[in-house]
Amino acid sequence: AQSVAQPEDQVNVAEGNPLTVKCTYSVSGNPYLFWYVQYPNRGLQFLLKYITGDNLVKGSYGFEAEFNKSQTSFHLKKPSALVSDSALYFCAVRDVGSSNTGKLIFGQGTTLQVKP
Amino acid sequence: DTGVSQDPRHKITKRGQNVTFRCDPISEHNRLYWYRQTLGQGPEFLTYFQNEAQLEKSRLLSDRFSAERPKGSFSTLEIQRTEQGDSAMYLCASSLAASGSSKNIQYFGAGTRLSVL
Numbered sequence: 001a002q003s004v005a006q007p008e009d010q011v012n013v014a015e016g017n018p019l020t021v022k023c024t025y026s027v028s029g030n031p032y033l034f035w036y037v038q039y040p041n042r043g044l045q046f047l048l049k050y051i052t053g054d055n056l057v058k059g060s061y062g063f064e065a066e067f068n069k070s071q072t073s074f075h076l077k078k079p080s081a082l083v084s085d086s087a088l089y090f091c092a093v094r095d096v097g098s099s100n101t102g103k104l105i106f107g108q109g110t111t112l113q114v115k116p
Numbered sequence: 117d118t119g120v121s122q123d124p125r126h127k128i129t130k131r132g133q134n135v136t137f138r139c140d141p142i143s144e145h146n147r148l149y150w151y152r153q154t155l156g157q158g159p160e161f162l163t164y165f166q167n168e169a170q171l172e173k174s175r176l177l178s179d180r181f182s183a184e185r186p187k188g189s190f191s192t193l194e195i196q197r198t199e200q201g202d203s204a205m206y207l208c209a210s211s212l213a214a215s216g217s218s219k220n221i222q223y224f225g226a227g228t229r230l231s232v233l
Contacts, residue, residue, distance in 0.1 A: 032220055043120070043207060043224035044159070051220065090158050094220060101172045102211065103149060104222060106158030 002027045004091045006107035013081045013114055021076040021110045023091030032094035033074045034104065035065055037087045044090065050074060061085070081114045088112075120225035122208050128231045129198055136194045137228045141210030148191050149222060150183060152176065153205040162206075165191060166213065198232045205229050 003026045013019045025031055032051050036044040048059025055067045065076045074091060088111050092104040121140040129135050141148050146167050151159035162181070164172045167188040177183075180198075185191040195202055206229075209222040 034221075036224075041226070041229075043122075043226040044209075046221055046223065049221060092158075095161075101149075101164040101166075102147060102213075102220060102222075103161040103164055103172070104151075104159070105161070108156070108158050 002031075002093050002095050002097070002105050004033075004093050004105060004107040006089075006091055006110045008110050009108075010111045010113060013112070015083050015114055015116050016080050019076075019078050019081040019085070019112065019114070021089050021091075021112060023074045023076065023107060025072050025074060025091075025093050027093055027096070029096055031074075032096070033065075033067065034092040034094070035059065035063070035074075035076050036090045036092060036106075038090065038109075039087050047076070047089075081112075083114050083116055086112055086114045120208055120210055120223055122206075122225035122228050124228055125226060126229050126231075128233065130233050131200060132197055134194065134196045135198060135230065136192055137206055137208075137230075139191045139193070139208030139210075139225060141190070141208070142212075142223055143189075145210035145212050145223075146188070147211045147213050147222075148185055149209045149211075150191070150193050151207040151209065153207055153227070154203075159207055162193075195230075198230075200232045203230055203232045 034049045035047040050067045091107040148165040150162040153159040165185040180196045183193045205227045207227045209224045211222045
């Protein structure tokens with residue numbers, strides 16, 4: 001069965017410093033991986049996806065993610081954090097089971113706190 | 117195109133009552149998903165529609181839950197005889213089953229937060 005894990009409940013970083021939010025996955029076959037961000041009382045906003053191709057994926061708001069097949073990881077990164085990046089971040093994998101509905105399987109989320 | 121809309125944003129109900137939520141997907145999107153999110157957890161899949169056909173239901177979706185997408189556009193999720201354990205955020209997402217860079221991206225609504233007293 002497909003799954004993702006986000007090992008950190010919370011990540012704290014100072015504004016202007018680089019940030020990393022970790023995600024590892026377990027899938028059979030090639031993974032379709034996603035990052036979403038959720039602000040309070042809002043839905044999830046798509047940040048970026050990895051389907052195939054370059055291991056470094058660039059997304060919205062200056063975020064990028066690095067796909068590492070050998071480590072089964074898909075960590076989210078940003079070179080310089082902003083206070084406005086403070087939010088809840090979810091890693092997800094597309095379920096590629098027999099139903100092929102495209103449903104997403106989410107990690108438990110990581111709260112990013114960027115301090116001025 | 118204003119994105120995925122959900123109504124209401126908040127619903128407070130008493131245990132045992134029925135509730136219905138509505139989702140309006142992005143207009144050209146033929147795939148529609150419902151997820152449930154409880155506090156401190158990631159969203160969990162409930163059900164999936166392709167056009168008007170409901171093609172998958174999670175085991176999380178008990179007999180008290182029913183979803184429809186009658187004309188392949190908007191969708192409704194009804195919960196009958198609500199229980200306190202139904203309290204959660206109910207999220208709707210839509211996507212386009214087509215080729216190109218937009219494929220596989222699900223766009224989410226703001227959700228309906230249900231509180232069962």
